[in-house]
Amino acid sequence: MRTTYVSLLALFMVIMATAQDKKQQDIDAIKSMCGCYEVTFNFTETFNYSSDSLYKPSATKVDKALEWAQLVTDDEDKIQIQHLLQVGDPSKPMIIKHWRQDWLYQNQELYTYDFDNKWNYEEKSEDQVQGQWTQKVYQVDDSPRYEGSATWVHVDGKSYWENTTPAPLARREYTTRSDYNMLLRDNRHEITNYGWLHEQDNSKVIKEEGKEDVLLAKEKGYNTYVKVDDSRCAAAANWWKEHSDKWELVRAKWNQVYNRDRDLTLENKVDNKTLYKFLFDENVDQADQIYTIIESFVKK
Numbered sequence: 001m002r003t004t005y006v007s008l009l010a011l012f013m014v015i016m017a018t019a020q021d022k023k024q025q026d027i028d029a030i031k032s033m034c035g036c037y038e039v040t041f042n043f044t045e046t047f048n049y050s051s052d053s054l055y056k057p058s059a060t061k062v063d064k065a066l067e068w069a070q071l072v073t074d075d076e077d078k079i080q081i082q083h084l085l086q087v088g089d090p091s092k093p094m095i096i097k098h099w100r101q102d103w104l105y106q107n108q109e110l111y112t113y114d115f116d117n118k119w120n121y122e123e124k125s126e127d128q129v130q131g132q133w134t135q136k137v138y139q140v141d142d143s144p145r146y147e148g149s150a151t152w153v154h155v156d157g158k159s160y161w162e163n164t165t166p167a168p169l170a171r172r173e174y175t176t177r178s179d180y181n182m183l184l185r186d187n188r189h190e191i192t193n194y195g196w197l198h199e200q201d202n203s204k205v206i207k208e209e210g211k212e213d214v215l216l217a218k219e220k221g222y223n224t225y226v227k228v229d230d231s232r233c234a235a236a237a238n239w240w241k242e243h244s245d246k247w248e249l250v251r252a253k254w255n256q257v258y259n260r261d262r263d264l265t266l267e268n269k270v271d272n273k274t275l276y277k278f279l280f281d282e283n284v285d286q287a288d289q290i291y292t293i294i295e296s297f298v299k300k
Contacts, residue, residue, distance in 0.1 A: 019131070023105070026133060026152040029159040029191050030079050030103050034071045036233035037195055037225040040064050043172065048217040050179075057217065061172055067098065067225070068236035072244075077105040082247070084236040095239040097247070097280070099145070100138040107134040111144050111264060113166040115182045115207040118265040119144050133161065135189075141276040142250050143266060143297070144258075146185060160190040166205075180204040180216045195227035246285045253287075253294045265299040 041064075045057035066086045073080035083098040106129045111119040129149050136147040146167035153160055164186045169177065184203040190196060200221030206214040230237070257264065268274070270293075278284060278293045 022131070022154070025154050025159070026105075027079065029152055029154070029161075030081075030133070031071065031074070032191055033101075033189070033196050033225070034069045034081055035195075036228050036230045036236075037067050037069065038064070038228055039067045039226075040224050042222040042224075043170075043219055045217055045219045049215050050217065058173065058177065058219070066093075066228075066233060066236075068233035068240075069225075070237065070240050072100075073102075079103040082240065084233075084240060086233055086236045093235045095236050097140050097243075099140065100142060102134075102136040102138070104134045104136065106130065106132060107149065109261070110134060110136075110147050110149065111258065113144075113146050113168060113182070115166075117168070117268060118263065120263050121261055123261075124149065135161070135163065135187075137167075138254075139276070141279045142247070142254050143275060144264065148187070158190065160188055162186070162188040180206050182207045182213075195225040198223040198225070246290075249285075249287050249290050250279060250294070253291045256291075257294070257298055267297045267299060270296045 040062065042060075042062050043058075044060040048055055048057055068084045068086060070082045070084060071079070072082050080100065080102045082100045085096040085098045086093045087096060088094045106126070108124045108126065108129055110122045110124065112122050114120050132149045132151050134147055134149040137145040139145050146165050148163035148165035150161055150163040164184065167183045167185045168174070169181070169183055173183075182205040184205055186201040186203075188197075188199040190199065198221070200219075200223075202219045202221060203215055204217040204219065206216055266275075270278075275293070275297050279290070284290060284293065
């Protein structure tokens, strides 16, 4: 009897050690996305399913940028990475706060995008998220964008994570397209020998309350992050040191909103002005200002 107990204990210890090794591999993969990168954003519409003979697909888009991915939070179960674009004259570049990605281990609470600026609060069971990481992606103003949970895979020398989840229209689309209102994102993040790859196979969907979703078109995204020396992004790194306190206040207010654990609908504009234009104002840097502005965009 004692032999059986010792054997089971030994097996349990091996399983726990293996799980910890796997988690560390996950963490190493996620954190390897930090640093300075030459980025190429590639998007092209691949198929359309519209019944309109005059339908015009989105033009193929290719953009290049220098991007700094700043490690903000480095905890055992939470990793935050803030992306900053560095553009213009290299001797005096302009810094643009870009998207943010949070990675949470075995996270059970998600805000899943519905449509028309609404996110539905969802709670998953422990079994559903066992060993998984949630990637939460945020807009430039730290409002929600999309999130999903999946397992990092390390096999045959590859490390990748992939998930399918609904999202708002991409910035490149929502100012020019009104014929669909939800993007079903099939995301793949893969660590490569040059840096990392963000590959997407997206569906452009027309969604209406009480009706079956309609697939309008599909698109391919292929965004490469080629690692370069961190010194090239020194301006972006310094900008973050100077402005990080303000954006910590912004994140704190959003955390208050998210912790209400209920569906969330946001205004597109307040006083005919978008949220990011309020928050990008250099004169807005106090907690009471920031909290009032963000709360004004949350529909009651």
